[in-house]
Amino acid sequence: AYNFSAGPAALPESVLRRAQEEMLEWHGAGASIVELSHRGPEFMQVAVEAEADLRALVGVPDDYAVLFVGGGATTQQALLPLNFAAAGQAADYVVTGHWGRTAIRQAAPYADLRIAASGEIDGFHSIPAREAWRLSEDAAYVHITANETIHGVEFRDVPDVGDVPLFADFSSSIASEPIDVTRYGAIYAGAQKNLGPVGIGVAIIRRDLLERVGQPRADIFDYRLQLANGSMLNTPPSWNWYMLGLTVKWMLAEGGVAEFARRSAAKSTLLYESIDGSGGFYRNQVDSAARSRMNVPFFLHDDALDQPFLEEARAAGLISLKGHRVLGGMRASIYNAMPLEGVQALAQFMREFQQRHG
Ligand code: PLP
Numbered sequence: 001a002y003n004f005s006a007g008p009a010a011l012p013e014s015v016l017r018r019a020q021e022e023m024l025e026w027h028g029a030g031a032s033i034v035e036l037s038h039r040g041p042e043f044m045q046v047a048v049e050a051e052a053d054l055r056a057l058v059g060v061p062d063d064y065a066v067l068f069v070g071g072g073a074t075t076q077q078a079l080l081p082l083n084f085a086a087a088g089q090a091a092d093y094v095v096t097g098h099w100g101r102t103a104i105r106q107a108a109p110y111a112d113l114r115i116a117a118s119g120e121i122d123g124f125h126s127i128p129a130r131e132a133w134r135l136s137e138d139a140a141y142v143h144i145t146a147n148e149t150i151h152g153v154e155f156r157d158v159p160d161v162g163d164v165p166l167f168a169d170f171s172s173s174i175a176s177e178p179i180d181v182t183r184y185g186a187i188y189a190g191a192q193k194n195l196g197p198v199g200i201g202v203a204i205i206r207r208d209l210l211e212r213v214g215q216p217r218a219d220i221f222d223y224r225l226q227l228a229n230g231s232m233l234n235t236p237p238s239w240n241w242y243m244l245g246l247t248v249k250w251m252l253a254e255g256g257v258a259e260f261a262r263r264s265a266a267k268s269t270l271l272y273e274s275i276d277g278s279g280g281f282y283r284n285q286v287d288s289a290a291r292s293r294m295n296v297p298f299f300l301h302d303d304a305l306d307q308p309f310l311e312e313a314r315a316a317g318l319i320s321l322k323g324h325r326v327l328g329g330m331r332a333s334i335y336n337a338m339p340l341e342g343v344q345a346l347a348q349f350m351r352e353f354q355q356r357h358g
Contacts, residue, residue, distance in 0.1 A: 002342035005320035006149055006295060006333040007172065007192040015196075015246045034239040043238055047230070050245030057248050057256060058174065060181055060204055067203040067223060068231040068241055073099075073171045073190035076203055077106035080167055080186065083214040083223045085111040085140035092116040092139040092164070096155075096290075097124045097148025098326050099169060110215060111140065124151040126287035130159050140212075141165045141185055147173035147292050149193070150324040152284065152331070154292040158183040165209060173294050174202075175251055176336060177261035185209050193294070194251075194335050196244035199237045251336060260336045267334045267343040268293040274347040281354045299329035305357055306330070312356075316349050318342075 003010040026033040029042050036042050051066050060066055069076060085091050091111035093104050095118040107113055116135050117128035135142060142161045147154040149172040158180060159166070165185025174189040181187065186205045192198035203223065210224045219225050219233060226233050251260065272291060275282040275298050284291070284298045300309060309330065313321050323329040334343055 001317040001319050002338065002345055003319050004332045004334070004338070004342075004346070006324065006331060007190070008198045009193050009333055009335050010337045011196065011243075011247060012250050012337045015243070015250050018246055019243060033242050038232055038236055038238050043242075046238075046242050046245055047232075047236075050241060050248060053245065053248040053252060054202065057252055058179060058181065058204070059257070063207050064181060065205045065207050065210065065223075065227050067205065067226050068236060068244075069188075069201045069203050069226070070199070070237055071201070072198070073169060073188060073201055074102060074106060076188040076201065077103040077169070078110070079221055079223065080143070080188075081107045081110035081140070081215075082217045082221055084165075084167075084186075084209055084212050085214065087215050088112055090114055090136040090139045092133075092135050092142040092161075094118070094128070094133060094142065094144045094159075095120065096127050096145055096153045097151030098324075099148055099150070099171070100143075100145045103143055103145065103169060107143070114139070116142065119153065123285070124148065124153055125285050125290075127153060127155060127290045133159075135161060135164065139164050141167045143167045143169075145169045147171075147294055149292075149295050149333070150297070150326055150331075152286050152292040152295045152297040153290045154294070156289060165206065171201075172333075172335075173292075175248075175257055175260060176264050176294060178257050191240065191244050191247075193333070194247075194337075196247040197240050200240035200244055202244075247337075263336070263340065264293040264334070267338065267340055268296065270340075270343050270347055271296045271332060271334065274350050278350070278354055281358055282350060294335055295331060295333045297323055297327055297329060297331045299323075303328070308357065309353060312353060313346075313349055316345070318346055318349055321346075 023032050092114050094116050117133040142164050146168045167186040170187050171189045172193045175194045188203045190201040275284050281301050282298050321330050323331040
């Protein structure tokens with residue numbers, strides 16, 4: 001089957017097979033990697049390699065720290081103001097979909113939260129023009145969601161926000177194309193779309209920002225302490241970290257982010273052409289300049305067809321196409337592990353379904 005789940009999402013088959021092989025015993029260690037101490041030499045090697053490989057894949061310069069974090073992307077949304085904004089300091093948010101709204105809810109207790117721009121008035125079908133953003137001069141940072149997983153809206157350019165650090169939620173698009181990391185103060189992502197299984201995430205933070213005092217917080221919420229402790233202030237999610245490492249190695253071996261950018265363009269173009277060329281049977285209303293290459297939400301012209309669509313798709317080996325409850329309709333998530341053949345199969349199924357029900 002081809003799995004179009006938005007996350008936890010499909011992982012490359014070769015990664016799953018290798019994990020299966022290594023699960024019972026880790027290279028003669030007498031136990032599996034998830035049964036060994038996270039401070040022992042075996043897991044240390046896994047952790048060090050995962051960071052080196054992630055740095056190589058994403059292109060993270062030395063003046064940026066890489067942290068492996070628990071608690072998902074949502075926890076980072078709360079930790080960013082705690083670590084980088086003084087109590088009561090302004091923080092600017094640009095909201096282009098559901099996850100931007102979530103980020104605001106997590107940050108609200110810790111910052112003077114300001115919505116610099118929002119795409120909500122037009123139903124999150126576009127990204128508000130940069131000229132219309134109302135940025136605060138005293139903001140601790142500006143926050144954007146690089147790719148909105150539910151609304152299918154993706155920034156295609158890095159917005160210029162001057163000297164204020166730009167923080168970006170890259171949960172659903174990291175490693176899908178080259179990122180100029182130097183344009184950001186912080187990049188964070190839950191792993192469960194492009195990087196591996198759920199249960200771990202990454203935070204890539206410009207080192208000078210770690211000097212900021214932020215607000216009183218427990219050690220466990222402190223990025224600087226986490227960095228000083230190699231992201232192991234407490235027992236880390238070692239299996240997830242190991243799986244992330246395998247997934248990153250797979251992406252490097254496949255040709256890295258330039259190759260995934262090429263594949264993502266081919267896959268998303270095919271899908272949007274299928275939708276736009278259906279004469280209104282299927283529709284996606286996102287502005288073509290902001291359409292996501294990773295998550296393609298679409299609607300059938302008659303929602304009475306939703307259930308038959310899902311059932312017939314499943315019978316054709318195309319699973320997890322039901323849209324998020326916030327939007328309804330359908331959504332095809334086509335992350336790095338989704339081969340072009342999967343999208344071709346979906347496009348063909350959509351044509352045939354239209355012939356049967358059109
Ligand atoms: N941000 C984006 C863009 C997401 O897609 C998601 C989850 O789907 C989240 C944040 C929340 O991530 P988590 O469940 O890891 O906290």
